[in-house]
Amino acid sequence: MTTRMPDNGHEFVLVANRLPVDVTVADDGVVSWTRAPGGLVTAMQPVMAATRGAWVGWSGAPDLDAVPFTDGDVELVPVRLAAADIAGYYEGFSNDTLWPLYHDVIAAPRFHRPWWDDYRRANAVFARAAAEQVTPGGTVWVHDYQLQLVPAMLREMRPDLRIGFFLHIPFPPLEIFDQLPWRRQVIEGLLGADLVGFQRAGDTANFLRVVRRLTDLETRGPLVLQRGGRTVRAQAFPISIDARGFDGLARTPAVQRRARALREELGDPKVMLLGVDRLDYTKGIRHRLKAYGELLAEGRLAPEDTVLVQVASPSREKVGAYQQLRDDVEVLVSRINGDFATVGHSPVQYLHQSFPMEEMAALYLAADVLLVTALRDGMNLVAKEYVAARSDERGALVLSEFTGAADELTAALLINPHDIDGTKDAIVAAVTLEPREARRRMRKLRRRVLNHDVAAWSSSFLTALRSTDA
């Protein structure tokens, strides 16, 4: 990656809380960047290349002054956030207020006034950075709940721009959104965009209802009629993954070999179940463990022949609700292992770690069943990765209805994770699925995932944004 100063501006600018790279600051202060390959980066690659676009985001490190640099066709523009701002804006308002509020208040949102001030200030920093990068009449695409005030702030600074916003997480019903003391300001922030995208049709409907109730603006179908004649369009664009890339990765001999080795290392269990999540209370990991523990206790799954591999990648570890969740999950895991392990075999393999994509692909291939039991989830890309990896058309997917993915992946075994008995039955059904039926379902799932990949998602959003009457 080379370092250079920004040029005269970019026709296309993406703004997200995080840059698509991870930063390491050595003891001597030397800064190095490594790529953090994510779906969004892959999706944006063609647009970025065609427009020589810029990506504005935070490095993940406090107080870091870094100059913009190029990575391939993309100019990366690091935004500086001070440690105190990160506590209020990122850990506080984004992840301890908005995140629980937008996920059905599974954890109690904390409404803390200084956090709101930090959120506003940080949003202004991102908006200013984007405004500096974009050419006259250019396009800015703002991402996710951390930056909901950016669209209106940008429009104020740069009325010449076309502005899109996409929310990666659910948008809550009015009755929940109403709790937010700053609900009107957030809506006004979003309405700065020309196009506001959501994961599900239900999120779009929630948003339009909130607009009708909290503002004096009129809505007509998907359009919000703004004062001064401008319209804002709200629409669902379900996000996806780089399905072909993932499919290809899972077909490589190295990944296939690793999948076989994993099974062996686990002691060749008859049944391997898999859970892959950020360690987040929205993911329903406790519900999953409860269902699994009961199945072992009742002998419907044989403890000596079954293993659940639970990857729980560390996340937001400074936020209290996440610390509490970690304790709860770890107590549950050790209780199950304490009750059902034999020397040399534990029915739960709990990994509080993150793994490279190759290892994830091997885990997906090795597993008989993937368990997605989220209590609320914008999309759940893990479900799509599992499907994309299974070119052998084997395996089964148990999928919570409360994920965006459930709208599309209807050939999965759909569950209500609050219904522990129903979840247990679905797990047993997945384990005992007739091979023909399993193949039929997996084929259907794969058709959907391979035909609606992340490139299709970004191009449909940008096409809709271009056709707004900005």
Ligand code: G6P
């Ligand atoms: C969710 C959010 C993203 C966020 C990611 C990881 O998928 O929608 O905006 O980047 O979680 O969370 P983190 O707090 O580590 O960025």
